[in-house]
Amino acid sequence: MSSPEKDFQLQAMGPECASLLAALHEVTFRGGEVWDATSFKSLLSVTGTEATIALVDNCPAGFILSRTVLDETEILTLAVHPDFCRRGIGQSLVQNVLRKGKVFLEVAVCNNPAIALYRKCGFVKAGIRRRYYRDGSDAQVLVSSDV
Numbered sequence: 001m002s003s004p005e006k007d008f009q010l011q012a013m014g015p016e017c018a019s020l021l022a023a024l025h026e027v028t029f030r031g032g033e034v035w036d037a038t039s040f041k042s043l044l045s046v047t048g049t050e051a052t053i054a055l056v057d058n059c060p061a062g063f064i065l066s067r068t069v070l071d072e073t074e075i076l077t078l079a080v081h082p083d084f085c086r087r088g089i090g091q092s093l094v095q096n097v098l099r100k101g102k103v104f105l106e107v108a109v110c111n112n113p114a115i116a117l118y119r120k121c122g123f124v125k126a127g128i129r130r131r132y133y134r135d136g137s138d139a140q141v142l143v144s145s146d147v
Protein backbone atom coordinates (compact mmCIF):
# COMPACT_ATOMS: atom_id res chain seq x y z
CA MET A 1 0.00 0.00 0.00
CA SER A 2 2.51 2.66 -1.02
CA SER A 3 1.68 6.13 -2.32
CA PRO A 4 4.56 6.63 -4.76
CA GLU A 5 3.78 10.25 -5.65
CA LYS A 6 3.35 11.25 -1.99
CA ASP A 7 5.82 11.61 0.86
CA PHE A 8 4.07 9.02 3.02
CA GLN A 9 3.18 5.35 2.89
CA LEU A 10 0.12 3.47 4.10
CA GLN A 11 0.55 0.21 5.96
CA ALA A 12 -2.01 -2.25 7.35
CA MET A 13 -1.43 -3.09 11.03
CA GLY A 14 -2.73 -5.67 13.51
CA PRO A 15 -3.47 -5.71 17.26
CA GLU A 16 0.25 -5.38 18.01
CA CYS A 17 -0.03 -1.69 17.06
CA ALA A 18 -2.58 -0.91 19.84
CA SER A 19 -0.13 1.18 21.90
CA LEU A 20 0.99 3.13 18.87
CA LEU A 21 -2.60 3.92 17.89
CA ALA A 22 -3.39 4.98 21.46
CA ALA A 23 -0.40 7.35 21.51
CA LEU A 24 -1.43 8.93 18.20
CA HIS A 25 -5.05 9.14 19.34
CA GLU A 26 -4.06 10.91 22.54
CA VAL A 27 -2.01 13.61 20.84
CA THR A 28 -4.63 14.10 18.13
CA PHE A 29 -7.77 14.13 20.28
CA ARG A 30 -6.20 15.90 23.28
CA GLY A 31 -9.00 17.26 25.47
CA GLY A 32 -11.56 15.00 23.82
CA GLU A 33 -12.52 11.32 23.98
CA VAL A 34 -9.17 9.53 23.98
CA TRP A 35 -9.07 5.75 23.49
CA ASP A 36 -6.40 3.76 25.33
CA ALA A 37 -4.32 0.79 24.14
CA THR A 38 -6.67 -1.71 25.79
CA SER A 39 -9.60 -0.26 23.84
CA PHE A 40 -7.70 -0.47 20.55
CA LYS A 41 -6.61 -4.03 21.26
CA SER A 42 -10.18 -5.00 22.00
CA LEU A 43 -11.53 -3.23 18.89
CA LEU A 44 -8.90 -4.90 16.70
CA SER A 45 -9.79 -8.32 18.02
CA VAL A 46 -13.24 -8.07 16.40
CA THR A 47 -13.48 -9.71 12.98
CA GLY A 48 -13.60 -7.18 10.15
CA THR A 49 -11.77 -4.45 12.07
CA GLU A 50 -8.70 -3.05 10.32
CA ALA A 51 -6.13 -0.40 11.14
CA THR A 52 -4.03 1.37 8.52
CA ILE A 53 -1.27 3.75 9.52
CA ALA A 54 0.44 6.45 7.50
CA LEU A 55 4.22 6.61 7.77
CA VAL A 56 6.38 9.63 6.95
CA ASP A 57 10.01 8.51 6.79
CA ASN A 58 8.97 5.53 8.92
CA CYS A 59 7.48 7.86 11.54
CA PRO A 60 3.81 7.15 12.38
CA ALA A 61 1.86 10.24 11.28
CA GLY A 62 -1.75 9.09 11.37
CA PHE A 63 -4.12 6.16 11.14
CA ILE A 64 -7.62 5.07 10.33
CA LEU A 65 -9.60 2.31 12.02
CA SER A 66 -12.53 0.73 10.20
CA ARG A 67 -14.88 -2.18 10.64
CA THR A 68 -16.58 -4.07 7.83
CA VAL A 69 -19.73 -6.08 8.49
CA LEU A 70 -21.20 -7.74 5.41
CA ASP A 71 -21.24 -5.02 2.72
CA GLU A 72 -20.94 -1.97 4.99
CA THR A 73 -17.82 -0.41 6.45
CA GLU A 74 -17.78 2.02 9.37
CA ILE A 75 -14.90 4.39 10.00
CA LEU A 76 -14.43 4.03 13.76
CA THR A 77 -11.79 6.71 14.10
CA LEU A 78 -9.34 8.76 12.06
CA ALA A 79 -6.38 10.68 13.41
CA VAL A 80 -3.53 12.64 11.83
CA HIS A 81 -0.81 13.95 14.13
CA PRO A 82 -0.93 17.79 14.22
CA ASP A 83 2.66 17.95 12.89
CA PHE A 84 1.57 16.14 9.72
CA CYS A 85 -1.78 17.77 8.96
CA ARG A 86 -2.75 19.37 5.62
CA ARG A 87 -0.52 17.22 3.44
CA GLY A 88 -3.17 14.79 2.19
CA ILE A 89 -2.69 12.01 4.74
CA GLY A 90 -6.25 12.08 6.10
CA GLN A 91 -7.70 12.08 2.60
CA SER A 92 -5.54 9.12 1.52
CA LEU A 93 -6.50 7.13 4.61
CA VAL A 94 -10.21 7.73 3.94
CA GLN A 95 -9.87 6.94 0.22
CA ASN A 96 -8.14 3.70 1.12
CA VAL A 97 -11.20 2.66 3.17
CA LEU A 98 -13.57 3.80 0.39
CA ARG A 99 -12.16 1.00 -1.80
CA LYS A 100 -14.17 -1.40 0.39
CA GLY A 101 -17.54 -0.10 -0.89
CA LYS A 102 -20.28 1.59 1.13
CA VAL A 103 -18.80 3.49 4.09
CA PHE A 104 -20.45 5.41 6.92
CA LEU A 105 -19.25 7.24 10.02
CA GLU A 106 -20.21 9.58 12.83
CA VAL A 107 -18.49 12.93 13.24
CA ALA A 108 -19.07 15.66 15.82
CA VAL A 109 -21.27 18.41 14.34
CA CYS A 110 -18.67 21.00 15.41
CA ASN A 111 -15.70 19.19 13.80
CA ASN A 112 -15.44 21.38 10.73
CA PRO A 113 -12.00 20.15 9.54
CA ALA A 114 -13.13 16.51 9.56
CA ILE A 115 -16.50 17.33 7.94
CA ALA A 116 -14.66 19.25 5.20
CA LEU A 117 -12.38 16.27 4.64
CA TYR A 118 -15.25 13.78 4.41
CA ARG A 119 -17.21 16.03 2.06
CA LYS A 120 -14.14 16.33 -0.16
CA CYS A 121 -14.05 12.51 -0.21
CA GLY A 122 -17.68 12.43 -1.40
CA PHE A 123 -19.57 11.78 1.84
CA VAL A 124 -23.07 13.19 2.30
CA LYS A 125 -25.15 13.73 5.42
CA ALA A 126 -27.51 10.88 6.26
CA GLY A 127 -28.75 11.99 9.67
CA ILE A 128 -28.01 13.24 13.17
CA ARG A 129 -27.41 11.25 16.35
CA ARG A 130 -28.41 13.43 19.28
CA ARG A 131 -26.11 13.46 22.34
CA TYR A 132 -23.88 10.86 20.71
CA TYR A 133 -20.73 11.94 22.55
CA ARG A 134 -19.97 11.81 26.27
CA ASP A 135 -19.97 15.62 26.48
CA GLY A 136 -23.57 15.64 25.19
CA SER A 137 -22.76 16.91 21.71
CA ASP A 138 -24.44 15.63 18.57
CA ALA A 139 -22.94 13.62 15.72
CA GLN A 140 -23.63 13.85 12.02
CA VAL A 141 -23.94 10.51 10.26
CA LEU A 142 -22.21 10.65 6.89
CA VAL A 143 -22.32 8.05 4.12
CA SER A 144 -20.22 7.65 1.02
CA SER A 145 -22.19 8.93 -1.94
CA ASP A 146 -20.79 7.09 -4.93
CA VAL A 147 -22.15 3.64 -4.12
Ligand SMILES: CC(C)(COP(=O)(O)OP(=O)(O)OC[C@H]1O[C@@H](n2cnc3c(N)ncnc32)[C@H](O)[C@@H]1OP(=O)(O)O)[C@@H](O)C(=O)NCCC(=O)NCCS
Binds near residue numbers: 029090
Ligand atom coordinates in the same frame (compact mmCIF):
# COMPACT_ATOMS: atom_id res chain seq x y z
C1 LIG B 1 -9.48 15.94 10.35
C2 LIG B 1 -8.07 15.37 10.09
C3 LIG B 1 -8.12 13.85 10.06
C4 LIG B 1 -7.59 15.90 8.71
O1 LIG B 1 -6.37 15.24 8.38
P1 LIG B 1 -5.35 15.89 7.32
O2 LIG B 1 -4.32 14.87 7.00
O3 LIG B 1 -4.89 17.21 7.81
O4 LIG B 1 -6.32 16.12 6.07
P2 LIG B 1 -5.87 16.34 4.55
O5 LIG B 1 -4.56 17.04 4.48
O6 LIG B 1 -5.96 15.02 3.85
O7 LIG B 1 -7.02 17.32 4.05
C5 LIG B 1 -7.93 16.98 3.02
C6 LIG B 1 -9.00 18.06 2.96
O8 LIG B 1 -9.76 18.08 4.17
C7 LIG B 1 -10.12 19.43 4.48
N1 LIG B 1 -9.45 19.85 5.71
C8 LIG B 1 -8.51 19.17 6.41
N2 LIG B 1 -8.15 19.86 7.52
C9 LIG B 1 -8.87 21.00 7.50
C10 LIG B 1 -8.94 22.13 8.37
N3 LIG B 1 -8.19 22.22 9.49
N4 LIG B 1 -9.80 23.12 8.06
C11 LIG B 1 -10.57 23.05 6.96
N5 LIG B 1 -10.55 22.02 6.08
C12 LIG B 1 -9.71 21.01 6.36
C13 LIG B 1 -9.65 20.26 3.30
O9 LIG B 1 -10.68 20.27 2.33
C14 LIG B 1 -8.47 19.45 2.80
O10 LIG B 1 -8.15 19.68 1.46
P3 LIG B 1 -7.10 20.88 1.10
O11 LIG B 1 -5.90 20.70 2.00
O12 LIG B 1 -6.82 20.64 -0.35
O13 LIG B 1 -7.83 22.15 1.38
C15 LIG B 1 -7.06 15.86 11.17
O14 LIG B 1 -7.14 17.27 11.27
C16 LIG B 1 -7.30 15.26 12.54
O15 LIG B 1 -6.76 14.20 12.86
N6 LIG B 1 -8.12 15.97 13.35
C17 LIG B 1 -8.39 15.53 14.75
C18 LIG B 1 -9.08 14.20 14.82
C19 LIG B 1 -10.40 14.17 14.07
O16 LIG B 1 -11.16 15.13 14.07
N7 LIG B 1 -10.65 13.02 13.43
C20 LIG B 1 -11.89 12.78 12.71
C21 LIG B 1 -12.92 12.25 13.66
S1 LIG B 1 -14.32 11.62 12.79
